[in-house]
Amino acid sequence: MITNKFTMTMLSKSSNESFARSCVAAFASQLDPTLEEISDIKTAVSEAITNCIVHAYCEKIGKIYINGELLDNNTIKLKIRDTGCGIENISQAMEPLFTTVGGERAGLGFAVMQSFMDSVKVRSVKDKGTTVVMTKRISPRYKING
Amino acid sequence: MSVKINVTGEVVTAYLGGELDHHSAKEMREEIDSAVELNMPTLLILDFKDISFMDSSGIGLVMGRYRNLQKSGAQMHITNIPQGIYKVMKLAGMERLAQLEKGE
Ligand SMILES: Nc1ncnc2c1ncn2[C@@H]1O[C@H](COP(=O)(O)OP(=O)(O)OP(=O)(O)O)[C@@H](O)[C@H]1O
Ligand SMILES: [Mg+2]
Numbered sequence: 147m148i149t150n151k152f153t154m155t156m157l158s159k160s161s162n163e164s165f166a167r168s169c170v171a172a173f174a175s176q177l178d179p180t181l182e183e184i185s186d187i188k189t190a191v192s193e194a195i196t197n198c199i200v201h202a203y204c205e206k207i208g209k210i211y212i213n214g215e216l217l218d219n220n221t222i223k224l225k226i227r228d229t230g231c232g233i234e235n236i237s238q239a240m241e242p243l244f245t246t247v248g249g250e251r252a253g254l255g256f257a258v259m260q261s262f263m264d265s266v267k268v269r270s271v272k273d274k275g276t277t278v279v280m281t282k283r284i285s286p287r288y289k290i291n292g
Numbered sequence: 293m294s295v296k297i298n299v300t301g302e303v304v305t306a307y308l309g310g311e312l313d314h315h316s317a318k319e320m321r322e323e324i325d326s327a328v329e330l331n332m333p334t335l336l337i338l339d340f341k342d343i344s345f346m347d348s349s350g351i352g353l354v355m356g357r358y359r360n361l362q363k364s365g366a367q368m369h370i371t372n373i374p375q376g377i378y379k380v381m382k383l384a385g386m387e388r389l390a391q392l393e394k395g396e
């Protein structure tokens with residue numbers, strides 16, 4: 147069951163990368179995550195957003211749609227969507243070190259998302275866009291003096 | 293984003309600060325590269341003490357600098373790596389390219 151949600155739309159400007167991950171972190175903080183869990187979520191969000199900016203829109207300006215939900219089992223679910231160029235071969239794109247942009251890209255964005263979140267699902271249609279859905283369960287912390 | 297450069301003999305140290313993502317990586321890269329070109333070090337130290345966030349764009353930056361240094365056979369060390377960032381470095385196997393040293 148969904149206990150809370152938010153939606154935001156932003157332009158695919160690199161200056162929004164920091165803004166987007168901070169927003170998601172602030173929303174996720176309602177689940178009382180540890181610093182490490184917050185850092186994991188921020189890093190995964192940064193990967194997905196950067197991919198929209200760098201790959202989907204090729205540094206041109208488009209819209210990025212971010213959807214966040216808190217589920218009642220202490221889980222955060224995030225959906226990050228673009229209407230850019232799409233991915234032709236998703237399983238190849240998700241392989242560690244695979245990149246279509248040589249030089250300064252490591253090809254590790256999806257590997258980071260997969261390692262730092264519990265699940266990562268990618269849907270994509272060529273020339274229509276890409277949606278990345280990620281979930282992470284936050285370990286419940288019991289208050290000692292509560 | 294900030295880069296402070298220190299040159300001691302054949303060692304160039306770049307003290308990096310702020311968030312290291314796709315947005316900030318370009319400027320950081322340019323500052324490091326110009327210091328390396330100018331000083332031709334045998335060792336480049338990237339100090340991560342004041343880096344508060346890093347994603348795979350930071351891995352790209354480290355890999356790119358490593359590749360440049362290979363041309364002259366110079367070494368690279370990465371020092372004072374904060375805990376959360378160390379996790380990303382290890383995931384990317386950066387210990388194969390540079391000596392990694394954790395911070396607190
Ligand atoms: N939103 C997207 N739209 C179109 N193509 C994408 C998108 N996200 C990823 N891709 C494709 O998948 C490949 C792999 O993505 P991944 O994030 O793993 O690596 P990268 O972005 O190339 O490098 P890094 O994330 O390490 O800087 C990209 O090179 C790109 O071709
Ligand atoms: Mg990427």
